[in-house]
Amino acid sequence: MSTGVAEPEKSQALPERPKELAMHFDSLHQQYNAGKLGVWLFLGQELLFFCGLFTAYAVYRGNHQEMFHYAHYFLDWKLGGLNTVVLLTSSLTAAWSVRAAQLEQRKTLIATLVITFLCAAAFMVVKYIEYSHKIHIGAVWSSHFAVADADLPAALTERYPDIKGEDLQRMGMGTFFAIYFCMTGLHGIHVLVGMGLYIWLIIRAVRGDFNRKYYGAVDFVALYWHIVDIIWIFLFPLLYLIG
Amino acid sequence: MTEATADHAHHDHHDEALPGTIGHVSHWQTLVKVLVTLLALTVITVLVAQVDLGRLNVVGAIGIACVKASIVAMWFMHLRYDKRFNFWILVGSIAFVAWMVGYILFDSALYQDNIREYREAHPLPTRPATPSGDH
Numbered sequence: 001m002s003t004g005v006a007e008p009e010k011s012q013a014l015p016e017r018p019k020e021l022a023m024h025f026d027s028l029h030q031q032y033n034a035g036k037l038g039v040w041l042f043l044g045q046e047l048l049f050f051c052g053l054f055t056a057y058a059v060y061r062g063n064h065q066e067m068f069h070y071a072h073y074f075l076d077w078k079l080g081g082l083n084t085v086v087l088l089t090s091s092l093t094a095a096w097s098v099r100a101a102q103l104e105q106r107k108t109l110i111a112t113l114v115i116t117f118l119c120a121a122a123f124m125v126v127k128y129i130e131y132s133h134k135i136h137i138g139a140v141w142s143s144h145f146a147v148a149d150a151d152l153p154a155a156l157t158e159r160y161p162d163i164k165g166e167d168l169q170r171m172g173m174g175t176f177f178a179i180y181f182c183m184t185g186l187h188g189i190h191v192l193v194g195m196g197l198y199i200w201l202i203i204r205a206v207r208g209d210f211n212r213k214y215y216g217a218v219d220f221v222a223l224y225w226h227i228v229d230i231i232w233i234f235l236f237p238l239l240y241l242i243g
Numbered sequence: 244m245t246e247a248t249a250d251h252a253h254h255d256h257h258d259e260a261l262p263g264t265i266g267h268v269s270h271w272q273t274l275v276k277v278l279v280t281l282l283a284l285t286v287i288t289v290l291v292a293q294v295d296l297g298r299l300n301v302v303g304a305i306g307i308a309c310v311k312a313s314i315v316a317m318w319f320m321h322l323r324y325d326k327r328f329n330f331w332i333l334v335g336s337i338a339f340v341a342w343m344v345g346y347i348l349f350d351s352a353l354y355q356d357n358i359r360e361y362r363e364a365h366p367l368p369t370r371p372a373t374p375s376g377d378h
Contacts, residue, residue, distance in 0.1 A: 040329040044336035051340040059351045092278040095319040102268045137375045146372035169369040212264040230312045237304035241292035
């Protein structure tokens with residue numbers, strides 16, 4: 001060249017980087033570990049987030065045993081149990097989707113992601129059945145709680161033939177249902193968010209985005225999904241089973 | 244850390260892992276065994292709740308739930324094979340959860356008498372309920 005400026009030597013050119021590697025990371029491995037650390041910090045925060053509601057539950061249960069005893073007759077443990085089985089199964093398929101992504105089994109990956117999504121949808125359908133029945137009979141939050149004697153659960157009136165709907169109002173049953181709807185509602189919102197994330201993953205998996213060194217999104221959404229499962233593992237016995 | 248040394252740190256790979264795979268690959272049999280264990284523990288929780296053990300019912304339900312949650316965290320969430328730091332994030336979070344629940348539970352017990360007195364003086368209002376068949 002006439003300017004006399006030396007051309008950059010070939011050896012100084014940047015090494016070729018995988019297209020999935022963000023500019024601020026050295027390697028895909030570092031990128032994966034950083035992402036995972038971030039997700040774990042988020043999940044730790046999620047536990048604290050739910051902890052507020054578990055505290056409300058513990059305080060009311062600790063001080064109003066009788067309210068929780070009568071309340072558990074309103075919840076159908078069969079529906080709650082069904083949802084437990086559905087969520088545990090979806091946790092298996094979520095864990096399996098991570099394995100499929102690592103092994104680059106694209107068909108298995110898509111299948112497990114779709115099954116996880118369908119289980120989440122089934123969970124919400126059962127939730128809808130439960131919620132609509134409670135709202136229908138008036139078993140709702142705080143001062144809105146008003147259940148007619150004819151609508152009291154059969155198991156409750158069988159055990160306590162003299163109980164009236166107004167007794168439950170005076171007992172403060174509305175507070176139990178405020179806690180119930182807040183806990184299961186916040187959990188349900190997490191399930192809905194998870195469903196959205198799984199749609200996103202299905203689109204990316206179909207597009208072929210993931211491989212053995214780049215599957216962080218599948219892993220991290222699965223971690224989130226497992227935490228949603230763990231929260232339900234506590235909600236089911238605490239709300240539905242023990243009276 | 245170069246990729247070569249980073250991968251070398253993961254010597255716990257199953258044979259089926261593809262060369263250069265990041266992270267631990269769970270065997271599908273392990274995953275199925277974990278699910279079967281969780282389902283079995285769910286059945287046990289339901290059965291235990293049918294028996295009236297008084298206060299022990301709560302302890303039993305929370306105890307089994309803790310076992311189930313630990314199994315999910317260790318196997319499904321890979322904590323068994325993960326960096327220890329992620330494990331301690333979880334443990335730290337649980338410690339704060341226990342602290343908050345425990346502290347507020349003890350604290351709230353101290354003023355229950357005041358609440359009871361107030362409630363006796365000011366009973367909760369009741370309102371008529373509409374039977375669901377009338378809607």
